[in-house]
Amino acid sequence: MTPTQATARITYRIVPVKHWARWIAAIATAAVLVWIVASFAGAQIDWPTVGEYFTFPAIVSGMGITVALTVVSMLIGIALGVLVAVMRLSSNPVVSGIAWIYVWFFRGTPVYLQLLLWFNIALVFPVVGIPGLIEGRTVDVVSPFVAAILGLGLNQGAYTSEVVRAGILSVDEGQGEAAKALGLPGTATMRTVVLPQAMRVILPPIGNETIGMLKTTSLASAIGASEVLNEAQHVYLVNNMIMELLIVSGIWYLLAVSVLSVIQYYVERRFAKGSSSKALPLTPWQKVVWFFTSRRSVA
Amino acid sequence: MSIQPLVQLESITKNFGPNEVLKGVDLEVSSGEVVCILGPSGSGKSTLLRCINFIEQPTSGLVFVGDEVIGHRRTEDPEVLQQVHENAIARQRSEIGMVFQRFNLFPHMTVLENITHAPRLVRGHSAAVANEAAMALLEKVGLADRAAAYPRQLSGGQQQRVAIARALAMEPRLMLFDEPTSALDPELVGEVLKVMKELAAGGLTMIVVTHEIGFAREVADRVVFMDGGVIVEQGSPAEVIGNPQNPRTRAFLSRVLK
Numbered sequence: 001m002t003p004t005q006a007t008a009r010i011t012y013r014i015v016p017v018k019h020w021a022r023w024i025a026a027i028a029t030a031a032v033l034v035w036i037v038a039s040f041a042g043a044q045i046d047w048p049t050v051g052e053y054f055t056f057p058a059i060v061s062g063m064g065i066t067v068a069l070t071v072v073s074m075l076i077g078i079a080l081g082v083l084v085a086v087m088r089l090s091s092n093p094v095v096s097g098i099a100w101i102y103v104w105f106f107r108g109t110p111v112y113l114q115l116l117l118w119f120n121i122a123l124v125f126p127v128v129g130i131p132g133l134i135e136g137r138t139v140d141v142v143s144p145f146v147a148a149i150l151g152l153g154l155n156q157g158a159y160t161s162e163v164v165r166a167g168i169l170s171v172d173e174g175q176g177e178a179a180k181a182l183g184l185p186g187t188a189t190m191r192t193v194v195l196p197q198a199m200r201v202i203l204p205p206i207g208n209e210t211i212g213m214l215k216t217t218s219l220a221s222a223i224g225a226s227e228v229l230n231e232a233q234h235v236y237l238v239n240n241m242i243m244e245l246l247i248v249s250g251i252w253y254l255l256a257v258s259v260l261s262v263i264q265y266y267v268e269r270r271f272a273k274g275s276s277s278k279a280l281p282l283t284p285w286q287k288v289v290w291f292f293t294s295r296r297s298v299a
Numbered sequence: 300m301s302i303q304p305l306v307q308l309e310s311i312t313k314n315f316g317p318n319e320v321l322k323g324v325d326l327e328v329s330s331g332e333v334v335c336i337l338g339p340s341g342s343g344k345s346t347l348l349r350c351i352n353f354i355e356q357p358t359s360g361l362v363f364v365g366d367e368v369i370g371h372r373r374t375e376d377p378e379v380l381q382q383v384h385e386n387a388i389a390r391q392r393s394e395i396g397m398v399f400q401r402f403n404l405f406p407h408m409t410v411l412e413n414i415t416h417a418p419r420l421v422r423g424h425s426a427a428v429a430n431e432a433a434m435a436l437l438e439k440v441g442l443a444d445r446a447a448a449y450p451r452q453l454s455g456g457q458q459q460r461v462a463i464a465r466a467l468a469m470e471p472r473l474m475l476f477d478e479p480t481s482a483l484d485p486e487l488v489g490e491v492l493k494v495m496k497e498l499a500a501g502g503l504t505m506i507v508v509t510h511e512i513g514f515a516r517e518v519a520d521r522v523v524f525m526d527g528g529v530i531v532e533q534g535s536p537a538e539v540i541g542n543p544q545n546p547r548t549r550a551f552l553s554r555v556l557k
């Protein structure tokens with residue numbers, strides 16, 4: 001300890017950390033990108049055709065079917081998932097046993113096989129309906145669209161039930177006990193106390209699975225559902241523009257997934273409210289706004 | 300005229316697998332009485348409370364509260380009791396309030412919603428009626444200004460007072476307290492005990508599991524000492540706390556009164 005240290009302070013120059021790895025990674029990535037773009041540009045791809053078929057009626061209606069399949073199958077999957085999760089946690093061994101068998105079967109077989117199974121269900125049940133009231137030939141009722149919804153929805157239910165079960169188990173046991181002690185019946189306890197709190201755990205994987213479902217619907221082309229990939233195949237079998245139409249459907253999928261990702265972000269944010277004493281972080285859009293407005297005020 | 304006790308426990312036993320937690324407990328509590336249960340950790344105090352409102356179903360024995368036999372329905376044959384389903388038990392539970400060590404408020408609801416939830420859902424009260432009753436209760440526990448807050452924004456003592464108000468909103472004829480101040484910082488214990496003292500003075504029937512010997516001595520009409528799943532000794536606070544007869548009671552009191 002010399003007296004000079006206390007009196008004359010050195011004004012240090014701060015040298016920032018150099019992020020060498022970032023630079024190398026960025027350059028390598030750029031090189032690979034250039035190579036991929038160059039390959040596609042040089043290949044026998046007719047880009048005007050891509051643009052032309054992007055809004056081709058069959059492709060657009062196929063995309064509509066893809067979205068419809070996704071939405072309906074997810075709704076069925078979530079409804080079944082909640083039901084089966086609650087059944088699995090039931091103290092009634094028959095109820096939990098049925099739920100266990102359901103999950104065992106639908107998780108244990110490929111969804112592709114399940115789609116084929118539903119499409120050919122008429123081989124097992126030639127007639128459906130309530131005898132004497134409404135009856136119909138199964139082949140008429142189970143169209144490719146219906147078979148796809150049954151296959152995708154029931155399969156999704158098995159996966160969602162595991163997600164919901166994990167969410168329910170994540171809620172403190174004392175919550176259910178407090179509701180019980182107040183005299184709430186079991187269903188009201190589940191609906192108004194446990195499930196709302198389980199949502200924070202349930203939602204992120206559900207978002208993921210919705211995005212997965214959007215792409216899995218393409219399997220329904222195997223049973224003739226007229227979703228976007230099936231339509232693309234129909235078109236390129238006629239005009240032989242294979243790469244072009246695959247690119248068209250690829251762009252459509254990317255667009256839809258991007259929209260879903262944004263929706264997922266805001267839904268999760270909404271359910272995070274009140275769960276922490278900290279303020280929520282800014283959304284990307286808020287960050288952009290903040291970046292520009294704060295710069296201006298500093299200058 | 301002999302007065303029928305409000306609560307009557309008849310040889311309650313409870314096993315968790317091979318673990319015999321309650322080994323035959325008999326207890327009677329009259330209307331308006333405050334009974335404090337003392338005993339070392341693991342002696343089965345919480346389990347006994349939870350058997351009273353059937354959050355835990357006793358392995359054997361009967362619980363009478365008023366003219367109800369919890370978990371059962373009387374039949375024409377006075378010697379036959381019919382077990383009932385979960386929803387019927389829920390209705391019986393709604394007459395018995397319970398306050399937990401860890402408060403167990405619903406974190407996704409405001410203080411007011413916590414209190415009005417069960418009256419609206421179980422009793423079918425309108426929002427206006429339930430809100431008015433809830434505000435009166437919040438006034439009583441000194442938290443009328445926090446009606447719109449969420450539980451996470453309150454201190455432990457405030458949360459426990461809301462939990463008491465929530466239980467009272469169902470107008471129970473019996474209140475069970477399971478170590479209501481054990482999870483609180485020492486400086487917050489007093490505000491909760493104060494509310495409980497007022498309830499006792501107001502004539503509410505209360506069974507309180509507690510380690511607050513001072514509270515038991517001052518407020519209890521009767522003190523029950525439990526150990527190893529049985530009631531070892533009971534009597535007035537002066538008898539059990541002031542002049543314990545059983546060596547196990549003496550050993551326990553000398554430990555907690557140090």
Ligand SMILES: Nc1ncnc2c1ncn2[C@@H]1O[C@H](COP(=O)(O)OP(=O)(O)O)[C@@H](O)[C@H]1O
Nearest residue numbers: 315318320338339340341342343344345346347
């Ligand atoms: N749900 C349960 N499953 C298994 N054992 C339990 C359960 N609840 C309590 N016990 C056991 O019963 C005994 C008594 O517990 P408890 O009634 O909580 O005692 P206390 O409240 O007097 O501390 C303990 O040994 C505890 O481990």
Ligand SMILES: [Mg+2]
Nearest residue numbers: 344345346478
């Ligand atoms: Mg306990």
